[in-house]
Amino acid sequence: MQTIVADIEKTLAQFHPEAHCEETGKVMEVGDGVARIEGLRNIRLNEMIDFGNGITGLALNLEETSVGAVVLTEANTVREGQTVRSTGRLLEVPCGRAMLGRVVDPLGRPFDGKGPIETTEVNPVERPAPGIIGRQSVSAPLQTGILSIDAVIPIGRGQRELIIGDRSTGKTTIAMDTIINQARLNHEAELTVDVNIHPVYSIYVAIGQRQSSVAQVVRTLEERGALKYTVVVVATAADSAAMQYLAPFSGTAIGEWFMDHGMDALVVYDDLSKHAVAYRQMSLVLRRPSGREAYPGDIFYLHSRLLERSVCMSQACGGGTLTSLPIIETQNGDVAAYIPTNVISITDGQIYLESDLFHQGIRPAMSIGISVSRVGSAAQTKAMKEVAGKVKLELAQYYEMKEFAQFGSDLDAKTVALIEHGKRITELFKQVQYNPFPVEEEVVQLWAAQQGFFDQTPVEKTREVREKFLEFVRMRRKELLQEIRQRKKLTPEIKKSLEEVSAEYQSLS
């Protein structure tokens, strides 16, 4: 018995970080950013390797006599025969509030010219997802400010909602709008010292994009005052595959710091299709066996262990949340391809964007019929639930009837009314980019639509009338908007005020 215990202790000691001694090894082969090293006998998976001169590598293939490592920085300066050192540390990124407003690479090194980041906190890049006991179910809404999403497929804090669509269908814009809306709320919370608003800090992870696209994103965030609540993690197409592979994990680690401190964070992975390609490239160079579409067999595990880290922690564990919006680019709308189906099955809902809708001018080009959020109305306030409850059904009926109406057959009055109503809701769901609505204004316009407020308006004027009406409410009934936001439900008094203000508007126009 004693020997067994001693054996177990010996084995455990081997894996214990403190028990680790630094070792030196020798580079036997180097090429394509990958080095084969001999002599590092006790190295662990994902451990950092010091190549000297500030060059870091990451141990990824642990083989019997050698270690396959990717060189993360300046791979071309690593030479065959050179000595390297294991560090005993897993890869870490700097974390903390000081990261907000900064643009960093996947190792957390800033490259925005704003000087070094003053923080001593670090988080491991890879970390197991929290267990079931520490979690609670998602219930607080994460307002995107995009009417169609908040009304029909609400997103909750701690949820994973996939944004999927072809090239140039507005995927990035949806994520940006969401980040901008969080910034607007954070700013408001600061101004009014409103304890009911829990700020959400965002992390935007750009993977394999052109440098100019990333610059554009950063510029937009800055212009809209959202950069100071956001961390941008970048590995562009020009960076190594290893850096692109690391980027989403680093972004998650930075987000987890906020979650661990009882706060709410949102992380956007733009996009995981390019991430999969980078991982495939890295794996092929590491000579790992390839499977379907030449992706390595563990590609599903790669994305699931990333997305499993988005959670809503229980109050006992601090109550922090990490929400994620992964993005996937499809080819010709093919959602049945390997990587899309993988990520669809890992996430809690999907926002499907369609090129056809986008070109018809329906923007955001979300297909209401097939987009879902499995968290559902649990992530909506009572007020929103009340006004949005019927919308999805109404739209489904509208799409069905619209098909019939095309045949020019005689329609009864009820069907005509349904179609006319559907047309107006579709109009209301059109929304220009970077223009998120506060939740109380979303409630007001949906309430108005439900009351038939827009039914007499010509379809093409719906959006114009909406703007005018909202402006009218903002000018005349500021306190009503505040009331809806604070009470989170439609009390009889609020409904009465809404009726009054809409009657007032109609009598004036």
Ligand SMILES: Nc1ncnc2c1ncn2[C@@H]1O[C@H](COP(=O)(O)OP(=O)(O)OP(=O)(O)O)[C@@H](O)[C@H]1O
């Ligand atoms: N709601 C909107 N209203 C008006 N224009 C929009 C809207 N959403 C997106 N756009 C425009 O459509 C274009 C494509 O948007 P975006 O870059 O978000 O798409 P994407 O799917 O991320 O593209 P890519 O595949 O290149 O990453 C942009 O020029 C953007 O300004």
Ligand SMILES: [Mg+2]
């Ligand atoms: Mg994009």
